[in-house]
Each structure stands twice: as structure tokens, then as C-alpha cells.
Amino acid sequence: MSPPRQSKYKEVLMALLSLSTAYMIKGDSEKRLSCLIQAERFISVNGFTQTTVSSKRRALHHCYAYMRIMAETTSIDSLCANMASTNISDEDSSQAAFRIYPGVTFSGDIMAMEKDPNVAQRDLHLAIPGSWSLTLFPEMYGVTESFLMLLSQVIRLANERDLSMTEDRTGGLDLKEFWIRAKVLEKGIHLLVSSCPTGKVLVDSLRGESQFESARAQAMYTALLVYFHRRIYDLDAALLQREVDAVEDSLIRAQEAADRHYGSTATLIWPAFIAACEAVRPESELFFSSWFDSCYAATGLRDVSLAKQVFEIIWTKRRENGPDGCSWPEILRTNKIRLMFI
Structure with a gap:
């Protein structure tokens, strides 16, 4: 069977991604994940049949990659990996389940190394560490x-x-390799956060859409640091309040820019959720509770309401058992909840 023509390929992939978005709006995470997995299979079989990938295909591949990676951040139930493995060939199951990429040796400079373009454009899930100067993510x-x-x-x-x-663990990383990877990732994240412009004077010097994008990038990068500390180190929430405050500040600045019609706060649900789950002070809890109420009123997204229920459970448990009394991965895993944001 011949591969689909460019127009047909674009049509099919756009339909799968649009359907995935529709299921996200409806709050059906199971069907959304299924659509994303179907999109991955379609790209893997038909997306790289030519030596050079066209700009239109690259853009659609970037759309898929962004949606899938963001979906995986809060799809921590083991059922997610099982579903991926049953829909994708054994050869690709380790990538589909978001396991570590085999044969990669982590070193201090691996994150900054430029990847081979041929490898980079086919690395749908960014499973291979390194940079790619021809990426479309900043633009898109x-x-x-x-x-x-x-x-x-x-x-x-x-x-x-x-x-x-x-x-029933089989294989996996030994402790030494785990800590090597963790330290390399932690350094890379700190460098990323420090590279983002900060400060009221600098942000206020920007105008319109640039101000919103700057504040959004700050929120996303800082939330990544919080996400790392929760998922890798399972750190006490009380130790993350500086980062929680930084995300809160970025959300406020983004909201101010969005109010001038330069952006949608719906694209900030992920960093807001990651930070809200670590809030321990009453004033922070009040801010995030109000932020999610406003976001739900504006979007009607089911997962926004569900996310608020999750972090309110965490806040209650922490008041009863101390700052380290509960975490969002624990809540999602125990209750088999999958949250998938934009």
C-alpha cells in the first residue's frame, strides 16, 4: 500500500489531533490518549517516507509532540503505559510508554549537544536528549x-x-545511573529557568503579545522545576514555596496581558496546577482556587474543575498530616485519574 499523499496525510493527521482536542474539551482523557496514540502510529508509518520532511508535516508533528508530552505529564497511572504498549508494536513500545531511551549515556553536556537533523525530526517524543536548532516549538x-x-x-x-x-519490577535503572540522570536534568532545568527574562522592569518593557508570552514561558519553566522536584525527589512541599510564588507572579502578569486580548489563560492550566498542588500558605491557596474558578468560568473545561478537586484534597490532607502529607501523583494513581491539559 502506497503512503498517503501530502494533502491526504495532512487531512488525516489534523483530524486525529482535532478529535483529541475535542475529547480534551469533553474531559474524556481515555479517548484523547487513544487518539494521540493513533496519531503516533500514523506518523510513524507514513510521516517519514521521504528523505526531507515538508514544513507542513513538521508543523503537524510538532503539534502532536506538544500535545502528547503535555498529556503524559499527568498520565501517571500504569494503565497509560499498558494502553500504549497494546496499540504500538513491541519495537516502539518503550518510546510509547515514555521509558528511558536505550543506549544513551548521560553526561554533563548532553543537553546542549546538537542532534543530527535526521534523528531530531523523527524523535517525536524528544526521547533523545540534545538540542535542535530547526525546531518549531518557540514559534508555535x-x-x-x-x-x-x-x-x-x-x-x-x-x-x-x-x-x-x-x-514485579524487571530491568530498569540502577541507583547510580538514576542519580546521574537526575543531576543532569536538574542542572538543565535550572539553566532553562535562569535563561528566561525576569523582573518587573524587564517584563513591563515588553508590549502586548510579547508580555503574555514572556510571562507564560516563566510560568512553564518554573513549573517544570516544581514538577521535577515532585516527580523525581518527592520533595517536601514546604521547600518549594519560592517556586510556587514565582509561578503565581507569572500567572498574574499573564492574566494582565491576556485581559488586553493578547493571550488565553487556558494555555496556563498546566503550570497553575503543578504549582497549586504544592501551595501550603492560605494566601497561595486562595489565589489558586480563585484562578481555577475563573479559568473554569471562561473555558468550561471539565479537567479544570477536576484539577481543583485534586489540589483541594491535597491541601486538606496536608493540613491534617503536615506539609508532606500528600501529593498529586499519589491522588491520581490511587483514584486512577488522568488529567490532560492544553
């Missing part, structure tokens, strides 16, 4: 490729950590 989503690459790597290492704690 306002974040660097390094943000999504680091996020993908954290998801994978967190999955290995989770698997290491199960009784």
Missing part, C-alpha cells in the same frame, strides 16, 4: 525545545522511579 508554542525535551526526560525518569518501587 512560545517555549523552547529544551523545555519540552527536559520535560520528556523528567517524565521518563519518573516512570523508571515508579517502576522501581513495584514488586
